[in-house]
Amino acid sequence: MASTRPSLAEDVVLRTTPIIDGLPPAGKGCVFTVTNPATTQTIATIPLLGAEAAERAVASNAAALQEWRKRAAAERADILLAWHGLILQNREDLARLLTSEQGKPLNEARGEIDYAASFVRWFAEEARRVYGEIIPAARERRVMVIKQPVGVVGAITPWNFPAAMITRKVAPALAAGCTVTLKPAELTPLSAFALAHLALDAGVPPGVFNVIAGDAPAIGSVLTSDPTVAKFTFTGSTAVGKLLTAQCATTLKRVSMELGGNAPLIVFDDADIDTAVEGAIASKFRNTGQTCVCANRILVQSGIHDRFAEALAARVAAFRVGNGLEGETDQGPLITAAALQKVRDHVGDAVGRGARIVTGGERHEAGELFHQPTVLIGANPDMRLAQEETFGPVAPLFRFANEGEALALANSTRSGLAAYAFTRDMDRFWRLAEGLEVGMVGFNNGIISSETVPFGGVKESGLGREGSRHGIDEFLELKAISLGLPPQPGIE
Numbered sequence: 001m002a003s004t005r006p007s008l009a010e011d012v013v014l015r016t017t018p019i020i021d022g023l024p025p026a027g028k029g030c031v032f033t034v035t036n037p038a039t040t041q042t043i044a045t046i047p048l049l050g051a052e053a054a055e056r057a058v059a060s061n062a063a064a065l066q067e068w069r070k071r072a073a074a075e076r077a078d079i080l081l082a083w084h085g086l087i088l089q090n091r092e093d094l095a096r097l098l099t100s101e102q103g104k105p106l107n108e109a110r111g112e113i114d115y116a117a118s119f120v121r122w123f124a125e126e127a128r129r130v131y132g133e134i135i136p137a138a139r140e141r142r143v144m145v146i147k148q149p150v151g152v153v154g155a156i157t158p159w160n161f162p163a164a165m166i167t168r169k170v171a172p173a174l175a176a177g178c179t180v181t182l183k184p185a186e187l188t189p190l191s192a193f194a195l196a197h198l199a200l201d202a203g204v205p206p207g208v209f210n211v212i213a214g215d216a217p218a219i220g221s222v223l224t225s226d227p228t229v230a231k232f233t234f235t236g237s238t239a240v241g242k243l244l245t246a247q248c249a250t251t252l253k254r255v256s257m258e259l260g261g262n263a264p265l266i267v268f269d270d271a272d273i274d275t276a277v278e279g280a281i282a283s284k285f286r287n288t289g290q291t292c293v294c295a296n297r298i299l300v301q302s303g304i305h306d307r308f309a310e311a312l313a314a315r316v317a318a319f320r321v322g323n324g325l326e327g328e329t330d331q332g333p334l335i336t337a338a339a340l341q342k343v344r345d346h347v348g349d350a351v352g353r354g355a356r357i358v359t360g361g362e363r364h365e366a367g368e369l370f371h372q373p374t375v376l377i378g379a380n381p382d383m384r385l386a387q388e389e390t391f392g393p394v395a396p397l398f399r400f401a402n403e404g405e406a407l408a409l410a411n412s413t414r415s416g417l418a419a420y421a422f423t424r425d426m427d428r429f430w431r432l433a434e435g436l437e438v439g440m441v442g443f444n445n446g447i448i449s450s451e452t453v454p455f456g457g458v459k460e461s462g463l464g465r466e467g468s469r470h471g472i473d474e475f476l477e478l479k480a481i482s483l484g485l486p487p488q489p490g491i492e
């Protein structure tokens with residue numbers, strides 16, 4: 001149950017260490033640093049762990065699994081609820097830590113902590129609803145199906161949601177009775193460490209949830225090839241996801257992949273323009289454009305195009321850009337110099353191929369890693385920003401004439417994560433809902449994810465779903481049990 005340990009603010013460094021078997025592991029002296037992208041200052045120095053630490057972590061998961069999987073679901077649920085309570089109790093500190101390592105505006109970081117906590121509560125509730133089945137198979141036997149934890153789970157998460165991507169995997173795994181070794185992104189490990197410390201405080205036993213970081217390929221290689229690991233779950237780029245899936249093949253692990261997107265956001269002539277502008281902003285510019293469900297291509301029908309472009313650009317030009325810890329901001333920095341360069345390359349390539357900048361287009365003076373929020377018109381499918389995720393604050397507008405053209409353009413990619421459409425025509429709503437080749441569609445709104453929604457993609461955007469009542473299934477195996485019945489004497 002919850003302890004009275006001090007809050008993060010009093011103890012922030014101590015509580016941002018890796019954890020194996022309930023303890024901070026001793027490193028071999030090698031370290032890596034975590035920087036604040038808003039200031040490019042170092043904020044923490046972390047022991048650099050590798051394959052050996054990963055092997056120890058997995059072994060401790062295997063040992064802890066024996067007891068954890070046998071606990072009553074209600075007991076695991078209570079521990080998860082205690083973790084949920086501690087996350088919310090430390091909300092402000094966790095949000096500040098998150099902004100410090102990731103750069104998003106503090107208000108967005110608070111929202112992410114709430115979002116992260118929501119998965120813990122949701123899966124605490126789901127822990128008690130892992131029902132089996134009884135199948136009326138044949139006269140001489142009965143068939144039952146029970147659901148059991150998959151076992152030891154390896155997890156790797158990205159830097160863009162340093163808290164929520166952790167809980168979206170770890171909470172259902174723990175609820176199901178699995179144990180987990182997590183490797184967060186080395187750019188943003190502090191939130192993961194802090195969450196793991198709070199989990200220990202909440203009563204998650206040592207060895208049930210380990211967190212290590214450092215040499216990503218070395219740790220990744222253990223998590224994807226050690227036969228002790230039964231399930232591997234990843235959120236990150238499509239290229240790395242494919243590599244890690246291939247690595248999992250040798251021991252045939254269960255695999256979940258949440259990979260990149262190239263989301264279309266389609267605005268039809270009949271849309272409510274204010275709703276469409278607000279939806280486009282929410283989808284495109286949240287987290288400085290660094291989410292896998294961010295609108296990457298904004299397709300706008302000819303009749304509304306110019307009014308929409310003008311209204312969007314006016315809103316975007318008024319964004320407050322700066323360090324998320326200092327005052328109210330709408331947009332922060334990019335995560336790294338390479339991320340900023342990609343944004344600049346995409347804008348340069350688009351302008352070179354005929355796009356016109358309506359607002360923004362350059363670096364922003366707020367700091368080394370900042371870019372102006374940007375709106376472009378005249379985008380076309382030959383541009384890099386149409387083919388790759390820009391992962392930055394650039395909204396390119398593509399003009400289209402009719403629904404068929406828009407749908408073909410929307411689906412003309414190997415990605416299939418999210419799509420958005422703004423229309424008031426219900427017939428069109430159904431055609432698009434069924435015709436868009438994605439895992440999630442937002443109509444007349446730009447935010448589709450919550451703990452209640454099955455999150456995931458089709459095509460090269462992934463395998464499996466997180467969140468919702470389906471999310472726990474990724475960590476459960478079905479076992480069929482056939483019970484033979486003795487011959488039944490006839491009843492006189």
Ligand code: ADP
Nearest residue numbers: 156157158184185186216217220235236237240
């Ligand atoms: P992004 O482009 O968002 O940084 P990545 O796929 O590179 O996405 O990173 C997502 C996660 O994958 C991070 O935790 C990163 O450390 C990890 N990662 C990257 N390359 C490898 C690898 N070869 N093996 C294991 N993990 C990796």
